[in-house]
Amino acid sequence: MIDSLVSLGQGFAIALTPMNLLFIFVGVCLGQLIGALPGLGPSAGMALLLPITFGIPPATAIMMLAGIMYGGMYGGTLTSVLVNVPGEAASVMTAVDGHRLAKQGRAGAALSVSAIGSFLAGVGAVIALVFVTPPLAEFALSFSSPEYFLLATLGITATASIGSGSPIKAILMAVFGLMIALVGTDPILGSARLTFGSTELLDGIDFLPVAIGIFGIAEVLASLEQSYDSEPIKTRLKDMWLSGKDWAECRIAILRGGVLGFLIGLMPGAGPTVAAILAYVTEKRFSRHPERFGNGALDGVAAAESANNSAAHGALIPMLALGIPGSASTAVLLAALVLQGIRPGPTLLVEQADLVWGLIASMFIGNVILLVLNLPLAPLFAALLRIPYEYLAPGILVISLVGAYATTLSLFSVGLTLFFGMVGYLMMKADLPRAPVVLAVVLASLMESSLRQSLMLSEGSLSIFVQRPLSAILLLLVIASLLLPLMSMFTRHRARRRSRNEQQISIATK
Amino acid sequence: MHTTGSISSRCNRRLMMMGAAVTTAALMLGVQPGFAQGKAPTGPIEITSGTSPGGTPDVLMRRAAKILNDEKIITNPLVVQNRTGGSWMVAANWVLNKKGDANTVLTVAQPILTTPITTGQPTLYDKLTPISMFIQGDLLIAVQPNSPAKDFKGFIDLAKQRERGIKVAGAQAGSTDHMVTGLIEKASGAKLNYVPFDGGGAAATAFLGGNVDMIVLPPSEALPLIKSNKAKVLAVLSEKRRTEPEFKDIPTAKEQGYDILWGQSWGLAGPPDMDPALVKFWDDAIQKLVATDAWKAMVKEMFLRSEVVPASQAKAHFVELHNQHLAVLKDLGLAK
Amino acid sequence: MKTADIVSAVVMLVLSGVVFATTRDLPYWADFAPGSAFAPFWVAATGAVLSIALFVGALRRQTNPPVDWPDRTGLQRVILTAAGLWAVIVLAPIIGLMATALLFMLFLLIFVERRRLVPSLFTTALTMALVYGVFSAWLGIAFPKGVLGI
Numbered sequence: 002m003i004d005s006l007v008s009l010g011q012g013f014a015i016a017l018t019p020m021n022l023l024f025i026f027v028g029v030c031l032g033q034l035i036g037a038l039p040g041l042g043p044s045a046g047m048a049l050l051l052p053i054t055f056g057i058p059p060a061t062a063i064m065m066l067a068g069i070m071y072g073g074m075y076g077g078t079l080t081s082v083l084v085n086v087p088g089e090a091a092s093v094m095t096a097v098d099g100h101r102l103a104k105q106g107r108a109g110a111a112l113s114v115s116a117i118g119s120f121l122a123g124v125g126a127v128i129a130l131v132f133v134t135p136p137l138a139e140f141a142l143s144f145s146s147p148e149y150f151l152l153a154t155l156g157i158t159a160t161a162s163i164g165s166g167s168p169i170k171a172i173l174m175a176v177f178g179l180m181i182a183l184v185g186t187d188p189i190l191g192s193a194r195l196t197f198g199s200t201e202l203l204d205g206i207d208f209l210p211v212a213i214g215i216f217g218i219a220e221v222l223a224s225l226e227q228s229y230d231s232e233p234i235k236t237r238l239k240d241m242w243l244s245g246k247d248w249a250e251c252r253i254a255i256l257r258g259g260v261l262g263f264l265i266g267l268m269p270g271a272g273p274t275v276a277a278i279l280a281y282v283t284e285k286r287f288s289r290h291p292e293r294f295g296n297g298a299l300d301g302v303a304a305a306e307s308a309n310n311s312a313a314h315g316a317l318i319p320m321l322a323l324g325i326p327g328s329a330s331t332a333v334l335l336a337a338l339v340l341q342g343i344r345p346g347p348t349l350l351v352e353q354a355d356l357v358w359g360l361i362a363s364m365f366i367g368n369v370i371l372l373v374l375n376l377p378l379a380p381l382f383a384a385l386l387r388i389p390y391e392y393l394a395p396g397i398l399v400i401s402l403v404g405a406y407a408t409t410l411s412l413f414s415v416g417l418t419l420f421f422g423m424v425g426y427l428m429m430k431a432d433l434p435r436a437p438v439v440l441a442v443v444l445a446s447l448m449e450s451s452l453r454q455s456l457m458l459s460e461g462s463l464s465i466f467v468q469r470p471l472s473a474i475l476l477l478l479v480i481a482s483l484l485l486p487l488m489s490m491f492t493r494h495r496a497r498r499r500s501r502n503e504q505q506i507s508i509a510t511k
Numbered sequence: 512m513h514t515t516g517s518i519s520s521r522c523n524r525r526l527m528m529m530g531a532a533v534t535t536a537a538l539m540l541g542v543q544p545g546f547a548q549g550k551a552p553t554g555p556i557e558i559t560s561g562t563s564p565g566g567t568p569d570v571l572m573r574r575a576a577k578i579l580n581d582e583k584i585i586t587n588p589l590v591v592q593n594r595t596g597g598s599w600m601v602a603a604n605w606v607l608n609k610k611g612d613a614n615t616v617l618t619v620a621q622p623i624l625t626t627p628i629t630t631g632q633p634t635l636y637d638k639l640t641p642i643s644m645f646i647q648g649d650l651l652i653a654v655q656p657n658s659p660a661k662d663f664k665g666f667i668d669l670a671k672q673r674e675r676g677i678k679v680a681g682a683q684a685g686s687t688d689h690m691v692t693g694l695i696e697k698a699s700g701a702k703l704n705y706v707p708f709d710g711g712g713a714a715a716t717a718f719l720g721g722n723v724d725m726i727v728l729p730p731s732e733a734l735p736l737i738k739s740n741k742a743k744v745l746a747v748l749s750e751k752r753r754t755e756p757e758f759k760d761i762p763t764a765k766e767q768g769y770d771i772l773w774g775q776s777w778g779l780a781g782p783p784d785m786d787p788a789l790v791k792f793w794d795d796a797i798q799k800l801v802a803t804d805a806w807k808a809m810v811k812e813m814f815l816r817s818e819v820v821p822a823s824q825a826k827a828h829f830v831e832l833h834n835q836h837l838a839v840l841k842d843l844g845l846a847k
Numbered sequence: 848m849k850t851a852d853i854v855s856a857v858v859m860l861v862l863s864g865v866v867f868a869t870t871r872d873l874p875y876w877a878d879f880a881p882g883s884a885f886a887p888f889w890v891a892a893t894g895a896v897l898s899i900a901l902f903v904g905a906l907r908r909q910t911n912p913p914v915d916w917p918d919r920t921g922l923q924r925v926i927l928t929a930a931g932l933w934a935v936i937v938l939a940p941i942i943g944l945m946a947t948a949l950l951f952m953l954f955l956l957i958f959v960e961r962r963r964l965v966p967s968l969f970t971t972a973l974t975m976a977l978v979y980g981v982f983s984a985w986l987g988i989a990f991p992k993g994v995l996g997i
Binding site: 038052172173179180189190192227243392394395402403404407423430432433449455459461 | 848851852854855859861863865866869873874877878879880881882883884885886887890893895897898900901904913914915916917918921922924925928929932933935939940944948951952955956959960962966967970971973974975977978981982986987988989990991
Binding site: 557590591675704 | 990
């Protein structure tokens with residue numbers, strides 16, 4: 002405990018040098034920008050910037066790159082809320098509810114609650130990082146394929162309850178997402194599935210073209226239907242900030258989202274996107290007004306945004322303590338260490354104590370900078386919606402297409418993005434929910450590979466799902482999540498029948 | 512969105528200034544005469560890589576590009592571009608379509624050979640213009656620190672006790688790890704249980720979590736695990752032992768009676784119909800590169816080897832590599 | 848709504864059929880664990896069952912809210928925009944991505960949305976500057992360059 006504090010003090014001494022402060026500032030600003038631009042997520046942005054970190058000292062480079070990583074979590078919120086294009090993968094749930102809130106004139110509230118939630122969850126995660134890294138790293142290792150399978154199943158089963166429409170449509174769209182995810186090379190046996198002889202499809206369809214297309218491009222197309230001058234969304238000044246009521250509604254959501262996100266971030270197989278999805282779904286279960294989810298639930302946004310930021314920080318624990326990447330971004334951080342000639346692994350904490358503690362201290366500073374940047378600016382960003390949409394729409398389309406190109410440097414991804422844009426538009430017309438498609442694309446490969454890996458590990462025995470304590474708990478949760486809706490349906494059915502009977506009785510007695 | 516732009520452009524400008532400083536520095540260096548070159552291409556040169564930034568081949572090429580530019584061996588700006596997708600096929604096709612282009616070269620890595628084999632597509636190695644293979648990496652067999660096996664033979668005996676009883680974690684089907692597992696099975700007659708994970712990081716996680724018994728590691732990744740007693744290394748799959756103090760006590764599989772030789776190698780190839788003078792330009796540049804102290808230091812630090820297969824022998828070397836990979840993948844039943 | 852549901856159901860049924868048919872030859876089970884065809888089979892089966900459920904539900908439903916289709920001009924705008932987007936992909940390798948994006952923006956603003964010229968030019972310039980500054984100048988992404996070299 003004392004040791005940690007002393008080391009942290011040293012870390013601050015390192016992070017607070019003017020040069021490091023400058024690079025932390027640059028890093029979080031870049032992260033905010035990259036996160037806000039559709040297509041490029043923080044991991045891709047970090048990767049593209051790796052070469053320029055060549056010349057700077059390792060600690061400084063890592064602090065800047067990490068700044069991009071969590072800065073991206075703050076930035077992704079912006080585009081999701083304002084224009085319904087997920088700026089990066091982990092803010093996909095925010096695109097669902099955040100944009101609804103913006104249409105109701107509450108963009109400022111959605112942005113501020115995201116900034117506050119991200120900040121609290123981020124700082125909480127860093128505090129955990131300071132004091133309990135070694136045991137948490139060990140805990141992270143106790144997650145393996147069986148747990149991932151059940152976790153992904155938990156996410157998929159929840160899709161039925163997403164959206165306000167018919168559950169059949171929601172599950173059918175999840176199936177559509179699973180089909181999209183099946184395209185590509187089978188991860189276990191290496192055989193090509195549904196690629197129709199195309200080389201580009203061998204790697205499968207990435208989640209980003211689907212999300213940008215189905216949410217962003219479809220939304221813009223639908224908005225172009227109105228040929229009259231559209232009324233800019235009204236944002237009243239008093240709605241810019243959080244009201245006391247909002248805060249009371251969201252603080253528990255931030256806590257739940259932050260803790261859940263952190264735990265999921267720890268797991269080397271999951272990452273911030275899965276964390277945000279599961280936090281959103283969990284919040285819906287606990288919320289006092291689940292019917293608002295999908296139609297602009299502030300607490301849903303708060304939970305998802307807190308979760309993705311604490312997951313981004315949590316993923317650093319297995320990376321620093323064991324040298325294993327918990328997310329795409331930490332994989333790039335590891336690569337940056339290697340490029341700098343530092344060998345990541347279980348010895349990093351001891352051999353590179355200055356770098357590790359400097360990094361941890363830098364994350365406190367970076368999160369404060371991001372809060373200071375985002376909170377006062379939230380109303381300003383929200384005011385962007387006053388620009389007539391006709392002028393925003395072409396820009397959104399162009400930046401989305403360029404962003405999609407930048408992820409793979411191939412026009413094929415641009416084509417995929419457009420294709421899913423058209424699909425998304427038609428889905429809106431046919432009143433089919435779009436979120437389940439995207440969720441299924443994220444979770445499908447995790448679900449399929451981990452099921453197959455589990456059975457390979459257990460030599461074909463299903464007992465692996467009950468013998469491991471963590472997976473046994475998760476299995477109970479999965480069963481409960483399947484049974485609870487059925488039970489509530491059953492009780493509702495009975496109640497309805499009873500009331501009908503009573504009515505009949507009362508009619509009969511009349 | 513526009514406001515975002517203005518904030519970011521402030522951060523941008525700072526970076527762009529840095530970028531400008533770097534460029535000016537590079538230009539200033541560029542003015543000085545480089546080594547005498549037969550025929551150099553004009554303008555920037557793209558080194559196409561099929562992994563995302565940070566993958567081993569990408570790291571190697573970025574280091575090589577930096578040293579080549581820093582030491583003025585090549586004065587054209589060298590840019591590593593990551594064209595990911597289709598297990599290197601996107602990168603390879605990019606270069607294949609640049610027939611005779613002077614400003615593009617392709618990083619050669621194992622998937623250039625294996626992906627066409629496992630997906631049943633036409634081979635690529637014979638369509639590219641071979642330049643040189645100049646980096647080699649050894650592979651180690653590691654088991655859990657508490658494994659009863661004391662040496663590689665003990666491990667094979669253990670594996671033979673129960674068919675498919677030993678679990679091996681590795682990357683996707685057809686990866687290096689998978690091929691090594693196939694070679695072990697072939698050389699020993701034991702049957703192992705290969706569990707493919709989503710890349711090397713995930714495989715290492717499964718190993719550290721104690722979910723599997725064996726893993727294939729390059730020395731640089733094995734070292735921290737050995738130091739922290741999280742893995743026990745049984746054999747190195749090279750011809751000779753490594754000479755570093757950290758690894759010199761690890762016997763080869765060969766000296767333990769199992770003829771398993773496998774490793775990774777990386778190099779460069781040009782687009783089809785590359786000008787022979789340009790091949791010579793690259794060949795010379797690589798000879799100079801591997802002689803620099805900076806390169807030697809990097810090779811040492813990453814526990815690699817750098818034995819140059821020059822352009823004159825590269826073609827035959829490619830054929831040999833292809834045949835080796837084809838044979839292994841056929842045994843694994845992965846060749847289409 | 849009825850027609851939309853029926854169309855959705857038929858599309859999903861066809862997709863399920865395609866998934867099933869193209870993965871039929873792959874192994875369903877391999878050694879200890881499901882093989883390549885396991886997941887496609889169950890996905891296709893679930894898709895088929897749910898499509899039929901949606902189909903039947905649509906046929907049996909009495910009240911059907913109408914589909915919210917745009918009016919003639921609205922539809923025209925959507926179709927023109929979609930066509931413009933696809934034209935970007937076709938034109939980008941020929942005249943370069945940046946140039947195509949520029950043309951697309953002007954096409955959309957002036958021709959489709961019928962905005963005034965000056966603000967349109969201003970918006971276009973601002974967006975292109977942002978795109979060029981971030982993606983090209985700073986992140987160093989190589990965009991497709993056309994015959995003109997831009």
